[in-house]
Amino acid sequence: MSLDLKIKQLAKDYASEVVANRRHLHINPELSFQEFNTAKFVAKKLRDIGLHPQEGIANTGVVALIEGRNPQSKVIGLRADMDALPIFEQNEVSYKSQNEGVMHACGHDAHTSSLLGTAKILYQLREEFEGTVKLVFQPAEEKAPGGASIMIKEGVLENPAPNSMLGQHVAPNIPVGKIGFREGMYMASTDELYLTIKGKGGHGAMPDQLIDPVLIASHVIVSLQQIISRNKKPANPSVLSFGRFIADGVTNVIPNEVTIQGTFRCMDEEWREDGLKRMKKMAEGITEAMGGVCDFEVVKGYPFLKNHPELTRRVKSEATNYMGKENIIDLDLWMAGEDFAFYSQVVDSCFYRLGTRNEARGIISGVHTPTFDIDETALEIGPGLMSWLAIRELSQ
Numbered sequence: 282m283s284l285d286l287k288i289k290q291l292a293k294d295y296a297s298e299v300v301a302n303r304r305h306l307h308i309n310p311e312l313s314f315q316e317f318n319t320a321k322f323v324a325k326k327l328r329d330i331g332l333h334p335q336e337g338i339a340n341t342g343v344v345a346l347i348e349g350r351n352p353q354s355k356v357i358g359l360r361a362d363m364d365a366l367p368i369f370e371q372n373e374v375s376y377k378s379q380n381e382g383v384m385h386a387c388g389h390d391a392h393t394s395s396l397l398g399t400a401k402i403l404y405q406l407r408e409e410f411e412g413t414v415k416l417v418f419q420p421a422e423e424k425a426p427g428g429a430s431i432m433i434k435e436g437v438l439e440n441p442a443p444n445s446m447l448g449q450h451v452a453p454n455i456p457v458g459k460i461g462f463r464e465g466m467y468m469a470s471t472d473e474l475y476l477t478i479k480g481k482g483g484h485g486a487m488p489d490q491l492i493d494p495v496l497i498a499s500h501v502i503v504s505l506q507q508i509i510s511r512n513k514k515p516a517n518p519s520v521l522s523f524g525r526f527i528a529d530g531v532t533n534v535i536p537n538e539v540t541i542q543g544t545f546r547c548m549d550e551e552w553r554e555d556g557l558k559r560m561k562k563m564a565e566g567i568t569e570a571m572g573g574v575c576d577f578e579v580v581k582g583y584p585f586l587k588n589h590p591e592l593t594r595r596v597k598s599e600a601t602n603y604m605g606k607e608n609i610i611d612l613d614l615w616m617a618g619e620d621f622a623f624y625s626q627v628v629d630s631c632f633y634r635l636g637t638r639n640e641a642r643g644i645i646s647g648v649h650t651p652t653f654d655i656d657e658t659a660l661e662i663g664p665g666l667m668s669w670l671a672i673r674e675l676s677q
């Protein structure tokens with residue numbers, strides 16, 4: 282039997298177990314950096330397969346190796362994230378979250394169970410490939426500074442060092458059965474902006490005796506948007522959005538200060554630094570000119586995610602061989618962030634998307650919503666495809 286058929290058969294044989302694991306995780310979601318039971322569950326499942334997982338990396342991370350023939354020849358890293366979100370699940374399903382207020386609404390339960398399925402397939406086939414597969418189950422994709430950055434600090438990309446790294450993410454906008462790829466820049470860096478504009482409050486009828494922070498903050502917002510429109514290279518994707526503007530006065534009372542919070546996203550590390558510097562200078566300059574004081578704070582988030590072009594081309598072409606041309610689609614740029622980006626800055630990486638949408642069954646809700654769900658037939662495709670891609674990439 283050819284390798285792809287062998288993998289497809291194993292993926293089919295293990296599908297019900299992958300679904301059961303996904304449901305167990307879905308019922309028992311844990312927040313970022315608190316994936317203690319999830320990590321125990323993962324480690325146990327890996328031991329059941331016959332592997333020797335290393336636990337406690339980044340506190341709740343789990344790493345295991347599957348050695349093929351000639352294990353030193355090449356190493357590929359396969360990554361799954363394990364954390365859930367602070368969302369009250371609204372799906373009425375048998376596997377509804379029982380940890381109230383916490384929900385796997387980004388599909389990380391599917392990623393974790395899928396990678397466990399991949400581990401089982403690859404262990405079964407370990408005589409059929411050369412090199413080593415490094416399984417990386419990481420905490421806290423959803424929360425700064427990102428589990429990936431801590432895993433890297435604690436050495437996940439060493440001993441042995443992966444030559445390349447793959448990650449998959451469920452996609453509620455892509456029909457189940459289809460897989461999405463994009464070469465080069467794919468997802469955005471994410472920085473949080475926290476501004477406090479201090480003025481001098483008082484009676485709204487006497488603005489001449491005050492320093493109006495509401496007016497200053499309004500100027501600041503408009504001017505910062507002009508940095509995006511005037512200083513950024515037009516071909517460079519970038520977004521600046523403010524979702525919080527608190528001026529806690531009333532109709533006739535101007536407050537002492539205004540707080541603004543926003544997010545700055547882009548796909549160019551040089552522009553990211555330059556843009557942030559310009560924003561700080563602009564906000565402080567305008568505020569000072571108008572008599573106030575601006576406190577401009579940036580909380581750095583994830584870098585932008587770049588899919589290594591040659592690796593992505595190879596992986597996409599192998600995915601086409603496995604899935605059929607009609608099931609491979611091209612992804613658009615996406616201004617959301619993803620901490621897989623940290624790996625992509627260090628090692629040749631490819632992050633692709635696994636279709637999980639099923640309109641006929643009403644499975645259409647976006648990630649991070651209380652009605653998010655997946656078509657679980659993706660849980661046969663995900664492990665099989667990742668096993669195939671890993672083995673093909675190791676044989677390059």
Ligand SMILES: [Zn+2]
Nearest residue numbers: 387423648649
């Ligand atoms: Zn998410």
Ligand SMILES: [Zn+2]
Nearest residue numbers: 387389422450
């Ligand atoms: Zn996610």
